[in-house]
Amino acid sequence: MANIQLFSTLKSAFLPSTDAVNGAGAPAYAMTPRHQLAQYAATGCLHATFYANAEAQLSAVTGLCSQLDSAFIARTAVYFRERGYMKDMPALLTAILANARAAELAPTFGRVVNNGKMLRNFVQILRSGAVGRRSLGSRPKKLVQAWLNQATEAQLLSAAVGNSPSLADVVKMVHPKPAEAWREAFFAWLIGKPVDMASLPPLTRAFEAYKRDRTQPLPDVPFQMLTALELGAQEWAQLALQGSWQMVRMNLNTFARHGVFALEGMTKLIADKLRNPALIAKAGAFPYQLMAAYQAASPDVPMEVRGALHDALELALGNVPVVMGKVVVCPDVSGSMSAPVSGARGTASSAIRCIDVAALVASAMLRKNPETLVLPFEVKVVSCALSPADKVLDNAAKLAAQPGGGTNCSAPLAWLNQHKVHAELVVFVSDNESWVDARRGASAMMAEWEIFKRRNPKARLVCIDCAPNASTQACERDDVLNVGGFSDEVFKIVAAFAEGKLDGRHWVGEIEAIELPVA
Known part of the structure; x- marks a missing residue:
């Protein structure tokens, strides 16, 4: 009988070797300059993250732009303003x-x-x-x-x-x-x-x-022009009615403090505004913004309004793909995922962390694909019981509460191989800073993916990165997509990739397809 371990080793030898070092100091695959710029544009906040400070991000972006043609820089700017918000x-x-x-x-x-x-x-x-x-x-x-x-x-x-x-x-x-x-x-x-x-x-x-x-x-x-004028409850109620969807979302506690919800009919009017599909679409609402509003709502905000936030979240997740076949989602719950998703801004830092975004993506995929297998990981795969019948926010909270540890991106794939799981799509949501499984040659993640592919030859791997990085643990190829960000555009890209509708350039190809006439 053939030596399985020997032939597995030989096969992995044909995988490309890592050629970069990630923020944790471990071997990784360098993205192309175009892909790096896209990653920084999708996730970069010009504020300190877990592994990179603001100055490093600025230096990286300006350095990349010096290597790239102005047409691609322009398309990247337009793509992430119009589609990534x-x-x-x-x-x-x-x-x-x-x-x-x-x-x-x-x-x-x-x-x-x-x-x-x-x-x-x-x-x-x-x-x-x-x-x-x-x-x-x-x-x-x-x-x-x-x-x-x-x-x-x-x-x-x-x-x-x-x-x-x-x-x-x-x-x-x-x-x-x-x-x-x-x-x-x-x-x-x-x-x-x-x-x-x-x-x-x-x-x-x-x-x-x-x-x-x-x-x-x-x-x-704009209501900010009026707030210094000591407005009463009626005036604040009028501001809530004429304000934008985003303004209302961000000021629920302010309305509560000024007695708006005590006025007859105002609770329903504000709740209806928050769950209005047209207003949600016009605002370009991120699901994580609704999670932030829900988490930040004080006990004085009525339950009907909080329920409307949850309804709005479900609507904002409308682009989560329904995938034919088995789906596996792997949210990274390691310690570095505790960083604010929009970077450290002092007292203005977002309460939403990278781990919250990962948990939200996993929970949303579970809702749209009820047979989804969710494998949270840090050093190893951790157990977390989730139900597709539960609220997305409740499942996300369970995942985000997992204790952090080191990062081992190969752990979920090793688990899938050990249990001989069959699946058509595997989605990682991580900051991609794997170091526990550091090794020479091909990354441990790619080696495990190669083993998984032998049982699942049509499977596809998606790595969603929620931090500004220039490297990955899974090198780009026909069956591997690296994409960054946390807008609904990411879900669209994942859906197109799962259906085989992206060309060989994947995410970068979508940016290059932006039409930008120049006189």
Whole structure:
């Protein structure tokens, strides 16, 4: 009889050897420069993570961009602004295009800088010197002027909320020359110059009138402009009704403190708003944002409203794929997954950790594919009883409560091989910093995957990375997909890959397919 161990060893010898070192100092596979930029754009937050500080991320991104053509940088910026709903990284990539005087700057700016917050981000990054300059330059200045001269009054008021720089600072930098009288009056009002109130546009005029006379109707302006005016319960209720979906999600505890839910009918109105499918889609809500709101809701927030958050979460998970055949999901519950998913921002750090995202993905896959096998892992596979009938948030909480340990990405595959499990799709959600199973040659994860493939020749492996990394434990090939991020776009990519609809370039190919005409 053939020596199985010998032939297994020989077969693994044909696997590619690792060629990089990950953040934990263990062997890994380097991603291509394009794939690395995509990974940083999908998960990078320009704030400290478990293995990388903000400066290291910035240095990595600028270094990668120096190796890549401007067309790919532009498509990456647009892809992750429009489909990944990212903010800082698309603004940084657009600023890099500005510094390089790239032909793609104008169309990229037009799609990335789609609100006042992004405009201020773009200006801040250029002025900081992070991309090699401390001035806007003529082309970026004209683009900013054009945005200011084309934005609606509502967009300008929204942009006026925030500092470093403020919109007033931006106006003083670029000196826009408005064609309309109302816009000229607005800019004068914004920077504190004397202005005839009658010449102001309607929303701004209503705001000034309300400040002088509280019997006036509550103006439809960003709520941050009103919070210093000591509003009562009725006024806060009106803000809840006219505010955006995201504004309402983020201010539930504020509404509770100001007595909004004690007003007749307000609990139902707010709950209906939160579970409205059209508003959820328009907001581009991340499932983890709803998890954060649910976890942060105080006991004073009514159960009906908390229930609406759960309903909204189920709707936000609409893109989780239903996969034919057996699915295995492996959430990483190791110690490094305790880092905030959007990086350490001091007191502004998100309460949602990488482990929460992993648990949410696993729970959602279980809900849509009830026969899914969930294998949480750290040094080894850990036991955690989950039911597809339970609420997604309840299952996610069980997974996230697992004790952390070292990271061993090969452990779930070794478990599947030991138990001779058959499956069509295996999904990992991890920060990819495996070190317990460090070895020479091919990674332990690839060696175990090769064994798994002998029993399951049509199986596919997906590695979802929730941290800004430049390496992986599973090298990219036809049956292996490495994808980063935590928006619903990731689920779409997984679904397409599971159905064999991605070309050989996989995730990078999706970015390269972005249409970006250049005049």
